[in-house]
Amino acid sequence: MYDLFFQKLQEKVPLTDQEREQIKSYLTPKKLRKRQYLLQEGEVCKAIAFVEKGALREYSVENGSEHILQFAIEGWTISDLFSFLTGEQATYNIDALEDAELVLITRSAHEELLKAQPKYETYMRLLITGAYIALQRRLTSNISLPVEERYTSFTEMYPDIAQRVPQHMIASFMGVKPETLSRIRKKMADQK
Amino acid sequence: MYDLFFQKLQEKVPLTDQEREQIKSYLTPKKLRKRQYLLQEGEVCKAIAFVEKGALREYSVENGSEHILQFAIEGWTISDLFSFLTGEQATYNIDALEDAELVLITRSAHEELLKAQPKYETYMRLLITGAYIALQRRLTSNISLPVEERYTSFTEMYPDIAQRVPQHMIASFMGVKPETLSRIRKKMADQK
DNA sequence: AAAAACCATTGACTTTTGTCAATGAAACGG
DNA sequence: CCGTTTCATTGACAAAAGTCAATGGTTTTT
Numbered sequence: 001m002y003d004l005f006f007q008k009l010q011e012k013v014p015l016t017d018q019e020r021e022q023i024k025s026y027l028t029p030k031k032l033r034k035r036q037y038l039l040q041e042g043e044v045c046k047a048i049a050f051v052e053k054g055a056l057r058e059y060s061v062e063n064g065s066e067h068i069l070q071f072a073i074e075g076w077t078i079s080d081l082f083s084f085l086t087g088e089q090a091t092y093n094i095d096a097l098e099d100a101e102l103v104l105i106t107r108s109a110h111e112e113l114l115k116a117q118p119k120y121e122t123y124m125r126l127l128i129t130g131a132y133i134a135l136q137r138r139l140t141s142n143i144s145l146p147v148e149e150r151y152t153s154f155t156e157m158y159p160d161i162a163q164r165v166p167q168h169m170i171a172s173f174m175g176v177k178p179e180t181l182s183r184i185r186k187k188m189a190d191q192k
Numbered sequence: 193m194y195d196l197f198f199q200k201l202q203e204k205v206p207l208t209d210q211e212r213e214q215i216k217s218y219l220t221p222k223k224l225r226k227r228q229y230l231l232q233e234g235e236v237c238k239a240i241a242f243v244e245k246g247a248l249r250e251y252s253v254e255n256g257s258e259h260i261l262q263f264a265i266e267g268w269t270i271s272d273l274f275s276f277l278t279g280e281q282a283t284y285n286i287d288a289l290e291d292a293e294l295v296l297i298t299r300s301a302h303e304e305l306l307k308a309q310p311k312y313e314t315y316m317r318l319l320i321t322g323a324y325i326a327l328q329r330r331l332t333s334n335i336s337l338p339v340e341e342r343y344t345s346f347t348e349m350y351p352d353i354a355q356r357v358p359q360h361m362i363a364s365f366m367g368v369k370p371e372t373l374s375r376i377r378k379k380m381a382d383q384k
Numbered sequence: 385a386a387a388a389a390c391c392a393t394t395g396a397c398t399t400t401t402g403t404c405a406a407t408g409a410a411a412c413g414g
Numbered sequence: 415c416c417g418t419t420t421c422a423t424t425g426a427c428a429a430a431a432g433t434c435a436a437t438g439g440t441t442t443t444t
Contacts, residue, residue, distance in 0.1 A: 143367030
């Protein structure tokens with residue numbers, strides 16, 4: 001249990017058996033069925049979720065249409081960090097695209113781990129740093145590249161996600177309408 | 193010297209006088225003239241820069257046109273984090289929009305501080321967490337809001353930057369052409 | 385003080401993306 | 415297994431953004 005979680009953690013921060021057991025004692029397992037919410041807009045985000053199995057998405061709703069901020073499959077972490085850290089209402093929804101098994105770090109677990117185990121803080125720092133860099137790149141490609149190139153770089157960067165997730169969600173992730181993505185794919189196929 | 197730097201630092205992590213002096217010994221001051229580069233694409237980013245005074249921008253160049261990833265004025269921090277942490281070539285440029293005074297944390301200072309002073313690690317974690325949350329919001333508004341609303345929320349969120357920076361750079365930051373922003377401003381003025 | 389560079393605005397036109405509606409295929413649930 | 419839902423595609427048209435070129439006002443430089 002928690003295998004993937006500790007594998008990812010130890011890639012960044014080596015742990016002794018004792019430290020692993022210590023951290024393990026703060027974690028909570030959770031299963032989610034397809035279409036089930038982990039978080040709904042307006043609630044307070046109660047945990048950071050690590051995906052052991054399955055696939056989730058985080059999205060906001062604006063004028064009735066959904067905009068996907070993030071996907072998370074095995075090995076990824078997902079949360080509304082702002083709501084989690086401040087206790088304010090969440091502005092994002094998180095739900096399961098497939099049946100999923102999660103490892104949850106609740107707010108109190110998070111705070112106690114930060115105090116009790118310096119390596120946890122280091123892991124958090126590295127985790128967020130990586131997420132920040134990835135997000136910077138995504139934003140850069142969003143403001144500087146045409147949709148077609150954004151789409152190819154997405155499928156190259158995340159081929160696994162591109163296969164598991166319906167196309168209209170990838171369009172939503174890229175910030176375009178499904179029809180637009182469909183036409184771009186057609187154009188790319190024709191060119192070839 | 194370093195007044196603003198320590199003010200911002202101590203807002204997040206209280207320090208004793210001794211800790212402050214310790215950290216101070218790792219910092220490097222630097223002045224930059226308007227238009228001068230702190231970092232050019234292809235170089236390795238040698239420092240994280242905190243802005244004591246002045247204004248900088250970070251941008252990438254794609255097909256001859258510039259795309260601004262970030263502005264940084266007094267109290268902000270700017271860097272090509274990926275290049276800084278990995279030693280790989282930078283993909284961004286950073287230069288001064290006004291004469292500026294910076295506080296630099298070099299790579300070796302960063303590494304030594306992480307080892308020597310846990311509060312530095314905590315500060316870094318909080319700093320990046322805040323930056324990450326801000327970036328998530330920006331991306332969300334980029335994929336979900338029409339340009340006009342993005343512009344108003346920008347000027348409301350960062351009125352100081354909106355005033356100090358030429359309009360075509362704000363357009364670049366928002367991912368549209370200067371003509372488009374000009375027309376949107378006109379439309380907004382007419383409506384009122 | 386004059387020349388040069390930079391900047392915002394505007395117009396005419398093109399390209400890209402969105403909207404609405406319809407169709408057929410595939411996936412899903414009972 | 416059948417009916418329902420979800421999904422991707424396509425067409426016709428509308429709206430938004432980009433391109434190119436010109437203008438006039440600032441600011442900067444010499």
